[in-house]
Amino acid sequence: MLDVVIVGGGQAGLALAWHLRRAGREFAVLDAHARVGDAWRRRWDSLRLFTPNRFNALPGLPFPGDPDAHPTKDDVADYLQAYADRFDLPVRLDSPVSAVRPEPGGGFTVRTPGRTYAARRVVVAAGAFHTPHVPAFADRLAPQVVQVHSSRYRNPAQVPGADVVVVGAGNTGVQIAQELAAAGRRVALSVAAIGPAMPQRWLGRDIFWWFSRLGTMGLGPHSPLGRRIRAANPIIGTDVRALLRQVDRLDRVTGAEGRNVLLADGSARPVDAVVWATGFRPHYPWLEVPVLDGTGAPVHRHGVTDWPGLFFLGLPWQRTRGSAVLGWVGRDAARLGDRLLRGD
Structure with a gap:
């Protein structure tokens, strides 16, 4: 039985995998795509991140290139692939999850077309962009x-x-x-x-430099300013x-x-x-655990559900404004990693 199965091999899943690998835990990262980073490769051709390279690193590996440059979506995809390779993360590609089922004695069964996994805990890191609305x-x-x-x-x-x-x-x-x-x-x-429109640069600095200095990326979803930014x-x-x-x-x-x-x-x-450009709706048809609300969205507090051993990671505003942002998701991954390593 694995300690942890991570569903989703994007930035959230890989950041958590880094912590588990360092601790020597037995785990697997299940991803539906053929290559690490393919979710990024499939986005529109001219897409560039708002965040400059200096703010795009996952734990343990700086994002390459000019620190002030804004990477393309393919740059991000290649970085994620290099990250998985560099740390020898156990990513199982072409492994869409078809079922996550709780077991009567604790733990979970996780099914994919080619294999079934038994895990003590499951972390859903499949992102927020599921079903186009x-x-x-x-x-x-x-x-x-x-x-x-x-x-x-x-x-x-x-x-x-x-x-x-x-x-x-x-x-x-x-x-x-x-x-x-x-x-x-x-x-x-x-x-x-x-x-409201905000410029990419202000007073000679990238806007994310200001966000970082002012701490706005660390705002919680229920703080007064966090609520205002989220609504705006x-x-x-x-x-x-x-x-x-x-x-x-x-x-x-x-x-x-x-x-x-x-x-x-x-x-x-x-x-x-x-x-x-009407957004997405949450869609977890394979999650056979009662942790979703009437709209299909997960019910959690900072990614922790009421079902023992089941967690979410990488959701927008999960803990802070940066919870679903490439260069900030590592902070949530570190907190969850600590919890998993303690056996909570």
């Missing part, structure tokens, strides 16, 4: 209208036609809208409200004013009919394509 009324758009969720968007070539609506204006939505406008599309951005969902690094001079601003999309999206103000907008 697209409104049900999207089905009422005409077949000629191209629809792409932001998770499957790669570049403007996927979005033919002249008139495009990007639905959702978080950081992903505004970046995709900006890229499509630069590629010559007539872009409209549909959103009820756009969060700030836009980082995109000049929103300049963007709104290039694209149309639309009210919230509330429906669809034929080649039109229907807006909350009662108007309609004809479209050739829609990019749904």
